[in-house]
Amino acid sequence: xxxxxxxxxxxxxxxxxxxxxxxxxxxxxxxxxxxxxxxxxxxxxxxxxxxxxxxxxxxxxxxxxxxxxxxxxxxxxxxxxxxxxxxxxxxxxxxxxxxxxxxxxxxxxxxxxxxxxxxxxxxxxxxxxxxxxxxxxxxxxxxxxxxxxxxxxxxxxxxxxxxxxxxxxxxxxxxxxxxxx
Amino acid sequence: xxxxxxxxxxxxxxxxxxxxxxxxxxxxxxxxxxxxxxxxxxxxxxxxxxxxxxxxxxxxxxxxxxxxxxxxxxxxxxxxxxx
Numbered sequence: 001x002x003x004x005x006x007x008x009x010x011x012x013x014x015x016x017x018x019x020x021x022x023x024x025x026x027x028x029x030x031x032x033x034x035x036x037x038x039x040x041x042x043x044x045x046x047x048x049x050x051x052x053x054x055x056x057x058x059x060x061x062x063x064x065x066x067x068x069x070x071x072x073x074x075x076x077x078x079x080x081x082x083x084x085x086x087x088x089x090x091x092x093x094x095x096x097x098x099x100x101x102x103x104x105x106x107x108x109x110x111x112x113x114x115x116x117x118x119x120x121x122x123x124x125x126x127x128x129x130x131x132x133x134x135x136x137x138x139x140x141x142x143x144x145x146x147x148x149x150x151x152x153x154x155x156x157x158x159x160x161x162x163x164x165x166x167x168x169x170x171x172x173x174x175x176x177x178x179x180x181x
Numbered sequence: 182x183x184x185x186x187x188x189x190x191x192x193x194x195x196x197x198x199x200x201x202x203x204x205x206x207x208x209x210x211x212x213x214x215x216x217x218x219x220x221x222x223x224x225x226x227x228x229x230x231x232x233x234x235x236x237x238x239x240x241x242x243x244x245x246x247x248x249x250x251x252x253x254x255x256x257x258x259x260x261x262x263x264x
Contacts, residue, residue: 044204047204047208048203048204048207050208050211051204051207051208051210051211051239052242052243053243119200119201120202121202121205129208133208
């Protein structure tokens, strides 16, 4: 083999290695919406992906963080605006609304009834399962600050980190699937 | 595999996921597959229609051998052999 083709072969080998090692069996998802149905979809996809032995990393930002609040917990040291936001935004999964047909709470209550009838797991159960399956939850620190949420008022979840967009981007770059919900 | 042949199989593990909706049966299968050895047979009971499409796809991706389905009155029995 002449020198030129040897060089080309080496170059191809390097490129192939970077392709093979560049992405993992990993799913990165931005969970932005605070709608009950959309977060349910996110959690079904996340737990489903775990069944495929995929590493799952969820980046909770903006309105979605409301879903991670624990109604039994309170955070101290909030200013007046933070307190207002805290009051107006849902405290945990049970207070989330449907994106459509909420109808002052009637539609959401109806859907919850139908979900029970069809044995669809509730959001609370989905988060518990996700925790057991090792689904990672990363929370956007900037959104936490904007809405005045504190770490102390969030649910107990085994793999939960507060971080920035950099974490999401590094995770997303090496993921085979990236989603925004 | 034909229904007759499937009926004669003895499963090493039976996973009863009847009454759970998506992704219940898939998660139940994933949990249980860790409890059997390579080459052993697992049977999943599911009343969720979508599972009949999901489990064969999952097997393909995870390299398990999907063996077939037996339809019962209100549920399906799905057979697979662990890779």
